[in-house]
Amino acid sequence: MQDYDVIVIGLGATGSQALYQLAKAGQRVLGIDRYTPPHIYGSSHGQSRIIRQAYYESPVYVPLVQEAYRLWQEQERLSNRTLFTQTGGLMLGAPDSILVKGSRRSAETHGLTYEYMNADTIHARFPVFHPTPDTVGVFEAAAGILFPEACIETALQLAQAHGAVCKLGEAVTSLTPQRNYVEVHTSNGTYTARQVIVSAGAWLDQLVPELALPLTVARQVVFWFDHAGGRLQSFHPDQFPIYIWETEDTMFYGFPDLGNGLKVAFHHYGQPADPDNLNRQVAPQEVSAIEGVIRKHFGVDPIFREAAVCMYTNTPDMDFIIDRHPLHNNVIIASPCSGHGFKFASATGKILTNMAMNQPTGFDLTPFTMDRFDAGRKRA
Numbered sequence: 001m002q003d004y005d006v007i008v009i010g011l012g013a014t015g016s017q018a019l020y021q022l023a024k025a026g027q028r029v030l031g032i033d034r035y036t037p038p039h040i041y042g043s044s045h046g047q048s049r050i051i052r053q054a055y056y057e058s059p060v061y062v063p064l065v066q067e068a069y070r071l072w073q074e075q076e077r078l079s080n081r082t083l084f085t086q087t088g089g090l091m092l093g094a095p096d097s098i099l100v101k102g103s104r105r106s107a108e109t110h111g112l113t114y115e116y117m118n119a120d121t122i123h124a125r126f127p128v129f130h131p132t133p134d135t136v137g138v139f140e141a142a143a144g145i146l147f148p149e150a151c152i153e154t155a156l157q158l159a160q161a162h163g164a165v166c167k168l169g170e171a172v173t174s175l176t177p178q179r180n181y182v183e184v185h186t187s188n189g190t191y192t193a194r195q196v197i198v199s200a201g202a203w204l205d206q207l208v209p210e211l212a213l214p215l216t217v218a219r220q221v222v223f224w225f226d227h228a229g230g231r232l233q234s235f236h237p238d239q240f241p242i243y244i245w246e247t248e249d250t251m252f253y254g255f256p257d258l259g260n261g262l263k264v265a266f267h268h269y270g271q272p273a274d275p276d277n278l279n280r281q282v283a284p285q286e287v288s289a290i291e292g293v294i295r296k297h298f299g300v301d302p303i304f305r306e307a308a309v310c311m312y313t314n315t316p317d318m319d320f321i322i323d324r325h326p327l328h329n330n331v332i333i334a335s336p337c338s339g340h341g342f343k344f345a346s347a348t349g350k351i352l353t354n355m356a357m358n359q360p361t362g363f364d365l366t367p368f369t370m371d372r373f374d375a376g377r378k379r380a
């Protein structure tokens, strides 16, 4: 008899959801985290995350995000907390940009409702956007904002209410998979379980070094700004959607003013980083680079408030890893990041639960297997 049915390593966006779904399904489950989530040391802090359905990355993600919406709503009801607010979402770029073309493709493939706008319509509808004449937009009313800290806190509370055990402030140092169970060694001792889910975010690689996964951890900075003239009504969430904007030389995204200024950030372009030695200082040049973008595309004068440093854990193709360890069938690996994994976490947690319970997941997970990398293939 093992200590637990399943141990979840890492209780951030993904792990907290897996822990909840496993406990709800009646599994004896232990969750372990080196910190006390929600915290600021991984990939899930900073007050807001975009959720959208017209998924420019690939239509494959649409059924997954639709399931995620359903599960976030369910958790809102169960917890009586606000986890999501609908603002609409605008994807801006040239008609043939990756962002615009990809969003339309996903919307068309899955029959999603969207509006295709030219530059004049964009500016008339949302006067603070200053698009160039050749810019178009894909507007999706269903898009909005998830509140990551509240999502994680809620999932952990719901999990514990269903009997999950949490060990926080305890780091897993290594795993020893045996034929029918796995030993999980931590700074405090050893636990055993039938199956283990490794959802350690930027630290994943350290726990499965034998796979030599081609992951790159990138330092990402998010910024908050006021703007000269104070908090204009036009940046209020009722009137200003979340957006992603692809220009000739960059891609950036942002949120309406939720009461503490405009949050803006570049998508990708972060420097490679070590999660144990992340540079959390933000240089003046980093602030001025994003200030230039705000001046150019919104015609307002930004006043810097604060910044936060976070990490993307990128795969070479920017698709997730959700798969079993190629050598150890009782170890499940989840790396749903590449800078876009939060919105899916509720669905990912359910998928991981079904995998751990040897049940069908109901989703095509082929794009997320490890055998697409040499690392996985060599060892399988």
Ligand SMILES: Cc1cc2nc3c(=O)[nH]c(=O)nc-3n(C[C@H](O)[C@H](O)[C@H](O)COP(=O)(O)OP(=O)(O)OC[C@H]3O[C@@H](n4cnc5c(N)ncnc54)[C@H](O)[C@@H]3O)c2cc1C
Pocket (backbone or CB within 6 Å): 009, 010, 011, 012, 013, 014, 015, 032, 033, 034, 035, 037, 041, 042, 043, 044, 046, 048, 049, 050, 051, 170, 171, 172, 173, 199, 200, 201, 202, 203, 204, 207, 220, 221, 222, 265, 310, 311, 312, 334, 335, 336, 337, 338, 339, 340, 341, 342, 343, 344
């Ligand atoms: C700046 C930024 C903006 C983003 N914007 C969006 C967005 O708008 N929409 C979106 O969908 N996604 C977005 N993402 C991506 C999304 O936030 C991530 O995909 C998601 O948070 C990753 O969750 P995770 O569970 O993999 O990692 P985390 O939430 O970081 O969780 C990993 C956990 O593992 C724990 N851990 C690590 N090692 C160990 C160990 N050895 N022992 C025990 N515990 C351990 C850590 O303490 C941590 O709590 C963004 C990411 C960043 C950084």
